Amino acid sequence: MIKKKRLFLNSIFQWTLVFLLNQIGLSKKIHAKNKPKVVVLGAGFGGASCVNYLSNFTDLIDLIVVDKNRWIKTCPFSNLVIGNLLDESKITFKPRFNKNVKFVVNELKFIDADKKEILFVDELSLDYDFLIMAPGIGYKKKQIQGYSIDDNENIPHCWDGENKISYFKKSLDSLENNCKVIISCPDYPYRCPPAPYERASMIASFLKNKKNKFKILIFDSKNSFTKKNIFFKEWKKLYGDSIEWISRKKGGLINRLEKNRVINNDGEKIDGDFIHIIPEQSAGKIIFDSKLCNGDWCKINPQTFQLLNFKDIYVVGDSIDAGDMPKSAFSAESQAKILSLNLVNRILEKAYLDPVFLNTCYSFSSYDRAFSITSWYRLNSNNDRIVSLGSSQSSEDGLLNERLRESKEAYGWYESITKALYG
Ligand SMILES: Cc1cc2nc3c(=O)[nH]c(=O)nc-3n(C[C@H](O)[C@H](O)[C@H](O)COP(=O)(O)OP(=O)(O)OC[C@H]3O[C@@H](n4cnc5c(N)ncnc54)[C@H](O)[C@@H]3O)c2cc1C
Structure with a gap:
């Protein structure tokens, strides 16, 4: 392959x-x-x-x-x-x-x-x-009830490159031992399908390095996600049982945000110390x-x-x-x-x-562990839709060498594209 x-x-x-x-x-x-x-x-x-x-x-x-x-x-x-x-x-x-x-x-x-x-x-x-x-x-105008992207009381979403990362990190840094982080993930389509799960990994890495005990609950509006089995194995290996994913059918769809609490589609109330809503996009x-x-x-x-x-x-x-x-x-x-x-x-x-397209999405679970999915595309027979021709993905049980190699490839991709685009 x-x-x-x-x-x-x-x-x-x-x-x-x-x-x-x-x-x-x-x-x-x-x-x-x-x-x-x-x-x-x-x-x-x-x-x-x-x-x-x-x-x-x-x-x-x-x-x-x-x-x-x-x-x-x-x-x-x-x-x-x-x-x-x-x-x-x-x-x-x-x-x-x-x-x-x-x-x-x-x-x-x-x-x-x-x-x-x-x-x-x-x-x-x-x-x-x-x-x-x-x-x-x-x-989108319609977001989870009680949530607004313009409300400075909320944790910033950091989904568009604007200047809020330092505030996001400051809030993370203020979390105490045994804290609970809640992430709400939108349904497709949204920017960068694996990014919410990479973000969960990076929040875990941040808190682990602070030697905090923590729990990250990912409430998902979907019933599956890209590279799911790899993420699950990486999380277990690096962060034990600290990251838990809740699918839509198991109560992952969040309907409402209150100050330090989310309420899911089943009416269940879940309290959190850090509530990170990834907004619905257009x-x-x-x-x-x-x-x-x-x-x-x-x-x-x-x-x-x-x-x-x-x-x-x-x-x-x-x-x-x-x-x-x-x-x-x-x-x-x-x-x-x-x-x-x-x-x-x-x-x-x-x-x-006649176009052909390519995409590779790398995700990191820690500094030197990355994995990817690569897909090829061209137009359908009516020339009115981009369709997948197939894809290849990193192995689920990637050994240290494979994850390390892919992390180097990811840095290499990022360095070369930003150099080509921005000089
Ligand atoms: C957390 C996260 C991680 C990601 N990681 C990856 C990854 O590893 N690999 C990958 O391939 N993709 C990744 N992505 C996705 C990637 O960021 C986007 O797909 C990509 O930026 C899309 O490019 P774009 O040109 O459409 O939009 P952008 O790169 O967002 O560019 C839009 C530009 O338009 C400008 N603009 C908008 N409106 C106006 C206006 N009215 N006037 C003037 N300027 C305006 C903005 O300032 C901005 O510079 C990630 C996304 C997120 C959120």
């Missing part, structure tokens, strides 16, 4: 390289006088990956990227920061894009799709020929504010990533309904490659590529 995976990866790599070299040559010959203006919203994984690919074509296009933050704090590896295994500075980047790319730090308020113009909160505006949106996730807020989407997630053409009914607006990353693909940084990068290459094809009036 590993050999097959490597062959597949090699062929994707070679195919992309040949394509890029061909197109760069072609775009240099074109030297358009009125270059189309491509605006990328979001310098997170989806947006920055598009910028990374499209910056090879600045002879052909004007490229502008907009983000409300000058410094990008990534969600990948943020759980390790929570676990006190990594410093927050290691997941914080000041993007250094190619010199031909303009980086605008400002917050978008509205997208006027008819006028092909974006408006910023400070009333400035910017027009575009093509808009690529990668605003990540937003949060596409980025700007998409709804601009009335570009009716459901929770954007419907796109998965060959081009054009937003349905808006031919000059593209969406990539967590905001889209990506069929079988999970919402991850790895997926966003893989989608961004196809989006960018096919946007160039559109501009050059060439045929679109």
Whole structure:
């Protein structure tokens, strides 16, 4: 399987390289006088990956990227920061894009799709020929009763790279011996399916290192989760019986939050010292504010990533309904490659590529133990949905060497993607 995976990866790599070299040559010959203006919203994984690919074509296009933050704090590896295994500075980047790319730090308020113009909160505006949106996730209006993402009394969710990790850790640090931590996990789809369980592992690691006795109860709105058996074995091995998972059918669905208590679907009241609600999610807020989407997630053409009914607006990353693909940084990068290459094809009036996608999700159970699942994807026969071609997963009884090797691979992946995107 590993050999097959490597062959597949090699062929994707070679195919992309040949394509890029061909197109760069072609775009240099074109030297358009009125270059189309491509605006990328979001310098997170989806947006920055598009910028990374499209910056090879600045002879052909004007490229502008907009983000409300000058410094990008990534969600990948943020759980390790929570676990006190990594410093927050290691997941914080000041993007250094190619010199031909303009980086605008400002917050978008509205997208006027008819006028092909974006408006910023400070009333400035910017027009575009093509808009690529990668605003990540937003949060549903309807959350667990009694819980609001804006209520500072609640433990911050830390699910979007905003600046709350230190407060989260301070609250964890204030927990006393024999404390009880409650985590409430949403139903699919949400950003990074294994992340809640990795977070539980990292909270356990934090408390174990403090030599605290603790119990972590994960109340889940689902009846199963990705890499479940591996997580169970890792938890047992590293943290004994300290982490307990409660499935939806066994009372895992939380209906209500009161100060230090949650109430589940069976009416059972459970008290906790640290209650961490992972909120229900949707596409980025700007998409709804601009009335570009009716459901929770954007419907796109998965060959081009054009937003349905808006031919000059593209969406990539967590905001889209990506069929079988999970919402991850790895997926966003893989989608961004196809989006960018096919946007160039559109501009050059060439045929679109038939996409293949890849995703690998690594999870850590402790500093030097990681495991993964890798999946391959392409389009269904109607070309309207991304479907899985299969996957391979780490072994359930991974020995120290295997877990250590995968932890090194995970660090390697993170270092290489952040270096490629942010310089
Ligand atoms: C705890 C956790 C751990 C994770 N670990 C992994 C992992 O190990 N591997 C993995 O592959 N994935 C992981 N993920 C998932 C990963 O973070 C996301 O899938 C990825 O960030 C999606 O990229 P994106 O471009 O869609 O969104 P983002 O990376 O969130 O980027 C969105 C950007 O848009 C900007 N933006 C939004 N609205 C506006 C606006 N109105 N104006 C201006 N700018 C705006 C934001 O500032 C942000 O920079 C993890 C997620 C979490 C929560």
